[in-house]
Amino acid sequence: MVQKGPRPLVLCGPSGSGKSTLLKRLLKEFPDKFGFSVSHTTRAPRAGEKNGVHYHFTNLNDMSTAIEKGEFIETAIFSGNIYGTSKKAVDDVRRTGKICVLDIEMEGVKQIKRTDLDPLLVFVMPPSIDELERRLRARNTEQEDSLKKRLETARREIKFGQEPGNFNIIILNDNLDKAYNELRDFITQNIEDNDQDDTNEKTTDKK
Ligand SMILES: Nc1ncnc2c1ncn2[C@@H]1O[C@H](COP(=O)(O)OP(=O)(O)OP(=O)(O)O)[C@@H](O)[C@H]1O
Secondary structure, eight states, X not given: OOOOSSOOEXXXXXXXXXXXXXXXXXXXXXXXXXXXXXXXXXXOOOTTOOBTTTBEEOXXXXXXXXXXXXXXXXXXXXTTEEEEEEHHHHHHHXXXXXXXXXXXXXXXXXHHTTSSOOOXXXXXXOSOHHHHHHHHHHHTXXXXXXXXXXXXXXXXXXXXXXXXXXXXXXXXXXXXXXXXXXXXXXXXXXXXXXXXXXXXXXXXXXX
């Protein structure tokens, strides 16, 4: 894959850490600048989620076939479902000239680091596991089982997020405005300066 256009932006962090909230705000403030890469998932849609908008909802069979054909940049199993980013999803955004934004979890980050996409990697850190649990409960989207799994996974993800070299920035989401401003500043400093730079000569903290 030839790297063209701005570097993709990856947001990773435990379920409930605030990735979607931050991304929603970013896309609302800069609708012409960022484009969301729409992931595939085998999980059932939540209320209000639209196919092709929030996710490409698919089934185990179709998704496995597409993975075997090499159509995915990264895939991961999470809470019993497969999630993944297709090459096409990233290309679709890149073709529009927008910065492609990806919301992927830990295993996906490990895989995307091995591609030539050269993404900027942001880890969204919750203030604590207790606060993460409070937010997930308040969101009211998970059954007890799913919630427990997410919290267990969160401990591993936080460890991964804190390991030096895994991310370009760790953003503590203890306050939404503060976290958002930090994200925006980081993007301004790291992506827009490198816009349309095919050679990536000016990039700083690669890999
Ligand atoms: N700084 C914050 N303070 C308080 N609540 C927050 C903050 N950031 C996000 N939230 C709330 O926490 C909940 C989880 O946030 P969000 O859905 O954005 O997490 P997520 O990381 O995208 O989770 P998932 O990976 O499960 O999609 C939401 O209800 C959101 O409104």
